[in-house]
Amino acid sequence: MLRREVEPEMSRIKAYFLRQGLTRVKVDEYLAQNFHTAGYAGVQIVQSGLGTRVHIYAERPALVIGRRGATIRKLQAVFEKVFGLEGAQITVSQPDNIELNARVQAFRIARSLEMGYHFRRVAMATLRRIMEAGAVGVEIIISGKLSRERARFEKLQAGKVIKTGNVVDVHTDRAIAYARLPLGIIGVEVRIIKPEAAQPNITIKSDSEAADVVRLLEEAGAGQGAEKVKEIIEEGGEGSGEVQAKS
Incomplete structure (x- = not known):
């Protein structure tokens, strides 16, 4: 009986996240088609009890905002009527890099x-x-x-x-x-x-795990790799608790 009660709930949860993902893809395609001249870089959509926050990243945010925010107001209407985003609050900024x-x-x-x-x-x-x-x-x-x-x-x-x-x-x-x-x-x-x-990180948390890593490398035929791990462990010292290797 419990399984029969859980399965419909799981189906509703899956359907909810699928709708959210599909909406984000549609919004992303719409913005990419209409704001490619502004250097559109991506969108982040966060829904809460107070409404939906839409954060747009663009190389030139002024072209997305428009004169006195006219383009932003049009986008809010499109998001609410076409994509069903209630209470859309839009912010625009440049990406980090x-x-x-x-x-x-x-x-x-x-x-x-x-x-x-x-x-x-x-x-x-x-x-x-x-x-x-x-x-x-x-x-x-x-x-x-x-x-x-x-x-x-x-x-x-x-x-x-x-x-x-x-x-x-x-x-x-x-x-x-x-x-x-x-x-x-x-x-x-x-x-x-x-x-x-x-710079990939390799973290070895204990001496026993370090020994397992060396053994697996030797079994796989990675002789040089096993020797390198041994050198790193010896440099870290016995009982050091954690050894990090960067390559």
């Missing part, structure tokens, strides 16, 4: 292409600017009718570009933008590996 935001950089490249700049020159300047900001790696792909009627793509890379593993989900920022040119639509993809990916 614009140079490491893939969406901002993709929209920058798209705007530059629409202004008539050469795609390779724009991509190289963006690549250099992102790496100078501290990124581990950058990949920029521009595809379409770049210089003639036949479509092709141009790929530029710098640093270490990681495309597999947990690092992709945690420390990789990826975005796609489109530039509308007389020859057709040009696609821009930007992939940025954040600085946090360069």
Whole structure:
């Protein structure tokens, strides 16, 4: 009987979070289509008993706010009537690090292409600017009718570009933008590996866990890795309680 009572409640909870996620995706797509010229970077939606707080991140917040807040008032009406966000309170600000935001950089490249700049020159300047900001790696792909009627793509890379593993989900920022040119639509993809990916932490909390790590490395045939862990443990001293290794 208890299981029959719990299952409907779990279904309602799952449906609630699915609706929240779907609403956020719709709002994100709407803002990306209408405010790409403002360097739209993302949105955060938080619902509470007092209403819904919508925090919009953009490279140029003034274009999102509008003259005397006219655009903000229109957005509030759209959020309430179209997306069902009751009591929407909108705030706009710049992201923490614009140079490491893939969406901002993709929209920058798209705007530059629409202004008539050469795609390779724009991509190289963006690549250099992102790496100078501290990124581990950058990949920029521009595809379409770049210089003639036949479509092709141009790929530029710098640093270490990681495309597999947990690092992709945690420390990789990826975005796609489109530039509308007389020859057709040009696609821009930007992939940025954040600085946090360069310094993974390995924490060993006790001597017994350290011994288990060494044993597993030896069984896996990682001889050099096992020796390195042993050296780190010996430097930390016996009974140190916690040893951290950074690479």
